[in-house]
Amino acid sequence: xGRWLKPDVYPLIAAMxxxxxxxxxxxxxxxxxxxxxxxxxxxxQSAVLENADEGQRYSQHAFRRFLSTQRPEVFPALNRFxxxxxxx
Numbered sequence: 129x130g131r132w133l134k135p136d137v138y139p140l141i142a143a144m145x146x147x148x149x150x151x152x153x154x155x156x157x158x159x160x161x162x163x164x165x166x167x168x169x170x171x172x173q174s175a176v177l178e179n180a181d182e183g184q185r186y187s188q189h190a191f192r193r194f195l196s197t198q199r200p201e202v203f204p205a206l207n208r209f210x211x212x213x214x215x216x
Contacts, residue, residue, distance in 0.1 A: 161186055 159165055163182040201207050 159167065163179045163186055
């Protein structure tokens with residue numbers, strides 16, 4: 129395997145593995161938890177589902193609730209450094 133696989137390909141393999149894992153996670157999450165996906169026969173028989181509470185739980189998951197409490201900054205320490213030095 130080491131003869132035909134060059135070392136500079138390893139970062140590409142790592143990136144593609146990560147992206148493939150993210151895609152598999154999102155597809156699995158949608159199939160199992162999305163209220164608009166109807167896998168079971170009993171759900172497919174109804175034309176319109178009245179599931180506003182289930183849709184709210186799906187869209188406002190724990191990670192989104194956590195992010196809504198955080199400030200939208202990429203580098204908070206760097207932002208504070210430059211904003212405090214400009215006020216002096």
